[in-house]
Amino acid sequence: MPVDGGAASGDKLTEAEAAARSAEVSDVHYAVALDLTVGAWKFATSTVVRFHARSGDAFVFLDFAGQVESVECNGRELEPGAHEGSRVRLAVRPGANTVRVTGFAEYSRTGEGLHRFQDPLDGRVYVHTKFEPFAAHRVYACFDQPDLKATVDLTVTAEAGWVVVANTDPEEPPTAGERSTWRFGRTPPLPPYLVAFAAGPFRRLRSSHGEVPLALYARGSLFADLTRDAPELFAVIGRGLDFFRQLFDLPYPFAKYDHVFAPEYAFGGMEHPGCVTLNERFVFQHRVTAEARRHRAEVLLHEMAHMWFGDYVTMRWWDDLWLNEAFATMMAVVAQAEATPHGEGWTAFTHHALPAARHADRLPTRHPIRVETADTDAARSNLGPIVYLRGAAVLHDLASRVGWETFVAGVRTFLRTHAWSNAGLDDFVAALRKVSDEDVDRWVDEWLLRNGVDTVEVVRGRVVQVPDPEARHLTVRVAAFDEHEGELVLRHREHVSLGPRGGARDFAGELIVPNDDAVSHVKVRLDPRSRRAALRDLSTLDDRRTRAVVWGALWDDVLDARLPARTYAAAVLTHGVLESDIGVLEALVERAVRAVELYGDPADRDRLLEAVARRVRAQLATAALGSDRRLVFARALVDVSRDHGLLGDLVRGRSPWPDLEVDRDLRWRAVVRLASTGGDIDGVLRVAREADPGDNGGRNALTAEAARPTRAAKEEAWTRVFGEGFSLAERKAVMAGLRQPGQEDLLTPYADRYLRALENRADEPGFAVAFARGLFPRFTTREDVVLARTDLLLESGRLPENVRKVVREERAELALMRAARACDAAR
Numbered sequence: 171m172p173v174d175g176g177a178a179s180g181d182k183l184t185e186a187e188a189a190a191r192s193a194e195v196s197d198v199h200y201a202v203a204l205d206l207t208v209g210a211w212k213f214a215t216s217t218v219v220r221f222h223a224r225s226g227d228a229f230v231f232l233d234f235a236g237q238v239e240s241v242e243c244n245g246r247e248l249e250p251g252a253h254e255g256s257r258v259r260l261a262v263r264p265g266a267n268t269v270r271v272t273g274f275a276e277y278s279r280t281g282e283g284l285h286r287f288q289d290p291l292d293g294r295v296y297v298h299t300k301f302e303p304f305a306a307h308r309v310y311a312c313f314d315q316p317d318l319k320a321t322v323d324l325t326v327t328a329e330a331g332w333v334v335v336a337n338t339d340p341e342e343p344p345t346a347g348e349r350s351t352w353r354f355g356r357t358p359p360l361p362p363y364l365v366a367f368a369a370g371p372f373r374r375l376r377s378s379h380g381e382v383p384l385a386l387y388a389r390g391s392l393f394a395d396l397t398r399d400a401p402e403l404f405a406v407i408g409r410g411l412d413f414f415r416q417l418f419d420l421p422y423p424f425a426k427y428d429h430v431f432a433p434e435y436a437f438g439g440m441e442h443p444g445c446v447t448l449n450e451r452f453v454f455q456h457r458v459t460a461e462a463r464r465h466r467a468e469v470l471l472h473e474m475a476h477m478w479f480g481d482y483v484t485m486r487w488w489d490d491l492w493l494n495e496a497f498a499t500m501m502a503v504v505a506q507a508e509a510t511p512h513g514e515g516w517t518a519f520t521h522h523a524l525p526a527a528r529h530a531d532r533l534p535t536r537h538p539i540r541v542e543t544a545d546t547d548a549a550r551s552n553l554g555p556i557v558y559l560r561g562a563a564v565l566h567d568l569a570s571r572v573g574w575e576t577f578v579a580g581v582r583t584f585l586r587t588h589a590w591s592n593a594g595l596d597d598f599v600a601a602l603r604k605v606s607d608e609d610v611d612r613w614v615d616e617w618l619l620r621n622g623v624d625t626v627e628v629v630r631g632r633v634v635q636v637p638d639p640e641a642r643h644l645t646v647r648v649a650a651f652d653e654h655e656g657e658l659v660l661r662h663r664e665h666v667s668l669g670p671r672g673g674a675r676d677f678a679g680e681l682i683v684p685n686d687d688a689v690s691h692v693k694v695r696l697d698p699r700s701r702r703a704a705l706r707d708l709s710t711l712d713d714r715r716t717r718a719v720v721w722g723a724l725w726d727d728v729l730d731a732r733l734p735a736r737t738y739a740a741a742v743l744t745h746g747v748l749e750s751d752i753g754v755l756e757a758l759v760e761r762a763v764r765a766v767e768l769y770g771d772p773a774d775r776d777r778l779l780e781a782v783a784r785r786v787r788a789q790l791a792t793a794a795l796g797s798d799r800r801l802v803f804a805r806a807l808v809d810v811s812r813d814h815g816l817l818g819d820l821v822r823g824r825s826p827w828p829d830l831e832v833d834r835d836l837r838w839r840a841v842v843r844l845a846s847t848g849g850d851i852d853g854v855l856r857v858a859r860e861a862d863p864g865d866n867g868g869r870n871a872l873t874a875e876a877a878r879p880t881r882a883a884k885e886e887a888w889t890r891v892f893g894e895g896f897s898l899a900e901r902k903a904v905m906a907g908l909r910q911p912g913q914e915d916l917l918t919p920y921a922d923r924y925l926r927a928l929e930n931r932a933d934e935p936g937f938a939v940a941f942a943r944g945l946f947p948r949f950t951t952r953e954d955v956v957l958a959r960t961d962l963l964l965e966s967g968r969l970p971e972n973v974r975k976v977v978r979e980e981r982a983e984l985a986l987m988r989a990a991r992a993c994d995a996a997r
Contacts, residue, residue: 181235181256183304184545185487188315194230195313197222198320202310205327206297206369207349208274212237213284216272217311221320226264231257233307233314236275243269258311271311279897280936281436283308287897289433291391291864295329296370298432298447300440303488303553304546306362317486317592319359326352328369335387335430336367337444358424358443359590361484366442368430375400379408382422388431391864392453396431399454403429406467409509410474414501419582423482429470433865434899439469441476441498448473455866456833459798461753464512468502471509475501483585486592488549492539492618493598495553496561499523500569503562516566520688520718521754525725527559528693531623532729533982535975539564540595540618551972563691564617570689571613572606579605616642617691626668626684627695633675633684635668636695644668649686649716650679653703657710681707686716694723701727705737709745718754721746725761728769731989734997735765736778743785752798759786759806767911769990775912776812783810795829804830808839817844821854823861834862838870846877846910869903876907884908884916888923891941892931898940905944914949921947921956928977929968938973946980953988957981 198221205214215236223230238253243260244267252259258271277286277297282305287296299309307314326334330350334340338355345351357365372387375397384407388396407427415421424444435449452466475498485494506515530536539561543549569577584593584601595614602610625636626646633648635641645667651658658681666675666684681703684694696704704720711717724741727733739762746758766778790803804827811817816826820840823832830836841858845851851874858874859867876887887908891901909917924945932938947956960981964974 181304182546183233183315185489185543188317188487190228191230191313192315192317194224194228195221195318196224198313198318199322200310200312200320200365201323201325202365203325203327204309206332207327207329210277210286210295212274212276214273215275215310216270219267219269219271219311219313221267221269221313223262223264223267226262230260230262232260232269232271232311233304234258234271234273234311235308236273238271238273240272241269243267256307269311275309278308278936279434281434281898282936285432285434285436287433287865289389289391289865290868294371294389296368296372296389296433298368298430298435299366299442300436300447301363301365302440303363303491303549306365310365312362314362316361316363316484316488319361319484319590319592321359322357322365324354324357324365324367326354326367326369328352331371332369333372333374333387334367334369335372335385335428335445337365337424337442339383339426355425360443360481364442364481364484366440366445366447368432368445368447372430377404379404379411379427382411383426384408385426385428386431387428388450388453389433392431392450392455395453395455402463403470406470406510407474410471410505413505413508414474414478417501417505417578418478418585420478420482420585422477424477427477434897436898439473441473441480443477443481446473456835457801457831459752459756459801460512461751461756461798464506464510464518464753467510467512468506468515471505472498472502475505478585479581482590483588484592486594488543488546488552489540490594491543491549491552492541492557492561493595495558496539496565499558499562500565503566516688517714517718517751518753519562520715520722521757523555523559524563524688524691525722526555527563527691528623528722528726529729530555530560531621532986533979535979535982536621538619538621547970547972551975560623560691567617567690568608568610568613572602572608572610576606577602612643623691623693625693625695628677628682628684628697628700630697631677631679631682633666633668633677633682635674641670643670644690644692646685646690646692647687648675648677649683649713650677651681651683651703651711653680653707656707658703658707660713681711681720683716683719686713686719688715688719693726694719695726695732696720696723701733705741707745708741709748714751717749721758728765728990729986731986731993734994735769735990736771736774736994736997738762739765739770739778739782743782743789747785747789752802755799756802759802763806763810768987769994771991771995772912772914773995779810780812783807783812786810790827800827800830805836805839808836808843811843812847814844814847814849817841817847817849818854821858823857834866837861838867838874841870841874842877842907845874845907846879846912848879851875851878869900872900872903873907876904877910879910879913879916881916884920888920891945892927898936901937902940902944905941909945909947909949911949914951917947918950918952920945921950921952922959925959925963928973929963932969932973938970939976942973942976943980946977946984948980948984948987953984957984 201218203216208214235256241248241252241258277284282300284297284299306312324336327349328334330348334352336354337357341353341355373390373393375386377384411422426444429446431450431453432447439448479497480494503515503519580602584598599610620640624642645665647665649663650661652661661679681700685692724738728735728738742758742762749755786803786807793799817840820832821837825832837858887904890904924947950956
C-alpha cells in the first residue's frame, strides 16, 4: 500500500557528499520511463543516466529509494549489493558513463515524492510530484542535488483517458489503447528537485500570452470553479510575465507555462518550470474576499519569479535556499502593484508577513537567514518564516539602501552571468558590487549571517536601539504625531541612524513610531505614552503603513507579555474594525480572537469571547449588504459564537443574513464550532456531508468529529491519527480538531501519550513532524509537567533533529502562552 511516512530513516545527503560528487560528475542527462499502471501501491521506474566522470577514481553513487530490479553500469550488470539503502554504488570510468537502473517505487500519501490521491466522489486517481528538497530519488534514480543540473527525457505510461502534464510538452500525441504512453520533449538543464509531472483524468483550459502557451489543469469536480476563475488567473499570469520580462530584461525562459491544481497538495505551490503545482484551495469553491484573491495572486507571482531566480539560475546547495525563496517572496510583493488590481503590496506584507518573521526570531530555533546546511534533513527544517519572510524584508531594505534601479541592475547581471547554471551568495554579492558602492559585505555579515532581529524602542521620548552584541547598523525613519481634536496628526518625520555603538534621538509627540515606513527589519517597542495614544486614537492616523507598524508593535507586545490580550482585542474591536483594507481587517479580527482564546486568562475566556461576539455582531449589522466586510464579520461571529441555534441553522443552510448565502466555508465553520462547544452534531454532520460529499468535506468532518468535547471523541480521534488508510492531509485534519482551547481537562491525559508516541514514531519524518506540531499538548491543566517532561525528551537525544526542532518550538509556544495569560490575568 502507499507509504504513510516520509523518506526512509537515514535517507539524506550531506553537503560534503554533494560537493565531492559534483566535483567528479558533470554533463548529466536522464532518460526516465515510468509506468503508472502497475498497481495502486507502486509504479515501475527505469532511468538511464549518462554523465561524464572527471577521474573515475572517486566514489560515485546514484540516489534511489525504491526497490531495485537491476543496475547496469557501462554495459555490465552490477551485483545486488551495489544497491544499499537509498544509494546505488557505481564503478565509473573517466569520461563518458552510462548507467541503467530499473525497479519499482511506492506512491506516497504525504505530499512528497509521487503522491497518489483517489477522489471519493468518483473513484478516479490523480498523482503529482513534489521533490524539494530531496525526494526526486523516491521516483527515479538520480544525483539528487541542486548543482548537478541535467536535461531530462521523460516517458510516462498511464491509464487510458489520463492526462499527463510535465515540464515540457509531449513530442507527439500519446499512444492510444488500454494504456497511453506520453513522451515529453527534452527539458533544459534542471536540478532533480524541479523535474515534475502530474497525471490523472485532469481537465484543461488553454490560453496564451504572446508566444507563451498557457494552461490550467484541475480534476473534474473543480472544473466549473476553475472555469469561472480562469479569466482572473490568466490575467494575473499574463501581466506577471510582462512585468518580470521587463524587470529582468529577459524573456520567460521556458517553452510553456502550465499550472496544475493538485489534490491533497501539502504546500501552497511549487515552481516547477513549465508545470507549476498549486494547492486546490486556490480554486475557489465558495465566496471569498478580495484578500483571498490578493493572496492567490501573490502565490502565482512568487512561483513565477522563481522561473528566473531559482529555475533559470539555481542555488548550488541548500545554504542558499534563502536567496531563492526570499527573492521570490520580495518580487511577488513588488509585482503586486503592476500585475494585479490590488495595489501596492508592502502594507499587506507589513501586516501579514513581518509579525510572523519576528515571531520566528522569538523562538529558540531562530537562526541566521543564510545558515550552513549540513544535509538535506537540515534543508527541509530550514523552510520557514526566517528564510522566506525575514529574507524578503532584508532584501527590501537592501534595495532601498542601494536604490531600486541599482538593485535591479545587479539582479540582471547575476541572471545573465549564471544563465542555466548554479550560483550562490558570493555570486550575488559580486553582481551587486559591480553596480553599487554600498558596503554589501557588511550588509551580508549583519543581515544574512547574524541571528535575531534588532529592537528599536521609545524611552521617554528618545528613540534608541536596544543594546545587543549582535546589533546592526540601522537607519530608520521615525514619525512623531500629536493629538489634535481627537485625531493623531503628523508633527515631525526624519531618518535616524542607530548602531552597535549606540545612538539616540529625542522626539516630542503623543505617539512616536520608529520605522514608520516598515523599510528596516526591526522590532518596534512603543513607550507607555505612545501605546496609550495608539490604543485611544489609532484609527485616526491616516498613514496606512504607519498604522500597520503600530498594529504589529501591539501584537508583539501581547506575545511578549507586555500588553494584556484583552486590551489588544478591545483595540481591534474599536479601531481595527475601521480599517478599509479587507485583508487588514481580516488579519486583525482573527488576531483579536486568537488573543482571547490563546493568550487571555482562561478563567475569563468564555466571557471575553461573548463580548467579542457582541461587538462583531454589532459590526455585522452596520456593514454594507453584500460587502466583504459583512462576510468577514459573519465568519468571525461563527468562529466565536456559542449560540447553538444560530450554528445549527447555518449548517442546515438557513442564513439569518439575506445577503450572505451559506456556502461550504460558512457551513463547515459552523459545524466545527458547534462540535467544539458541545453541540449535538450527529444530525447536522450528515447535512453538511450531503452538501459537500467530496474529500474536502471528508476532512472537515474529521476535524468536527475530533473537536467534540467528549472522552469518546478524543479517543476516536487519537486512534485515527495512527490508523491505517488515512493520508497525511486527513491526519492533519483530525489533529486540527482534537486539540482545542477550552478542553484542557479532556486533553491533559494525552500529554504523556503524545510524548511516548512521538518518541516511538520519530523516524517517520513525513508523519512525525506533522504530529509533533499538530498535537503538542498546549492545552493542559498540567503545563509545568508538560514543560518538564518535554525538556527531558529533548535532552535525551532520541529525537531526529527535524522533529526536535518542532518540539523545541512548540515548547516555547506553550511557555509564551503561559506568560501572556499571566499578563492578561494581572491586568
